[in-house]
Amino acid sequence: xxxxxxxxxxxxxxxxxxxxxxxxxxxxxxxxxxxxxxxxxxxxxxxxxxxxxxxxxxxxxxxxxxxxxxxxxxxxxxxxxxxxxxxxxxxxxxxxxxxxxxxxxxxxxxx
Amino acid sequence: xxxxxxxxxxxxxxxxxxxxxxxxxxxxxxxxxxxxxxxxxxxxxxxxxxxxxxxxxxxxxxxxxxxxxxxxxxxxxxxxxxxxxxxxxxxxxxxxxxxxxxxxxxxxxxxxxxxxxxxxxxxxx
Numbered sequence: 001x002x003x004x005x006x007x008x009x010x011x012x013x014x015x016x017x018x019x020x021x022x023x024x025x026x027x028x029x030x031x032x033x034x035x036x037x038x039x040x041x042x043x044x045x046x047x048x049x050x051x052x053x054x055x056x057x058x059x060x061x062x063x064x065x066x067x068x069x070x071x072x073x074x075x076x077x078x079x080x081x082x083x084x085x086x087x088x089x090x091x092x093x094x095x096x097x098x099x100x101x102x103x104x105x106x107x108x109x110x111x
Numbered sequence: 112x113x114x115x116x117x118x119x120x121x122x123x124x125x126x127x128x129x130x131x132x133x134x135x136x137x138x139x140x141x142x143x144x145x146x147x148x149x150x151x152x153x154x155x156x157x158x159x160x161x162x163x164x165x166x167x168x169x170x171x172x173x174x175x176x177x178x179x180x181x182x183x184x185x186x187x188x189x190x191x192x193x194x195x196x197x198x199x200x201x202x203x204x205x206x207x208x209x210x211x212x213x214x215x216x217x218x219x220x221x222x223x224x225x226x227x228x229x230x231x232x233x234x235x236x
Contacts, residue, residue: 002155034220034221034222036221036222036223038156038223045206045226045227045228045229046148046156046206046208046223046226047226048211048222048223048224051211051220051222051224052220052222057211057224089155089156091156091221091222093221096173097172097173098158098172098173098174099158099161099170099172099221100146100158100172100221101158102155102156102157102158103155104155105155105156
């Protein structure tokens with residue numbers, strides 16, 4: 001069982017927007033801004049999409065955005081494209097002996 | 112452009128050990144701490160630990176304490192992850208990943224901007 005809770009799946013049509021939630025506790029997401037999101041297409045390594053809640057690394061389209069409220073972080077993908085179809089994982093620093101906790105992953109299907 | 116090149120797939124019997132390598136090329140090896148993250152088949156990501164490539168000092172997730180050792184060899188720009196007393200639940204893809212934080216005095220931001228392609232470890236009798 002993962003420390004952070006994500007919906008198992010979300011879907012949307014091309015051009016639409018989808019949001020993926022990630023719920024933690026006041027020991028991780030609620031306490032720290034070291035929240036990140038990763039995209040993982042099948043058979044590949046994860047790719048950093050968002051860091052420090054809402055920042056995008058160079059090269060990540062601005063269609064990807066992140067936010068946080070209380071113990072819940074969210075990743076929003078606007079203007080969905082077929083290439084966005086992948087698994088998405090949230091992560092947070094945690095002040096326990098795990099240090100880094102992940103969500104269970106959300107499978108995004110572009111209809 | 113830095114790359115992380117991992118060693119090849121391994122098949123081990125329960126109780127054995129496995130040592131995976133992660134060689135950095137194309138950038139200053141000691142500029143970034145390196146993490147190890149694993150992913151069981153069809154499952155999510157799990158953080159295992161972090162190693163300082165300059166000193167070899169490492170910090171491990173409590174779950175793996177006593178069973179894992181992460182080391183570094185600056186002469187070959189390679190970090191290693193050694194996992195002992197393997198069991199079937201250790202069957203997974205093991206990734207090394209570079210910390211986003213870089214430069215002198217920077218420790219870790221706890222997120223990862225460059226990943227190796229992964230090393231599949233299969234534990235089976």
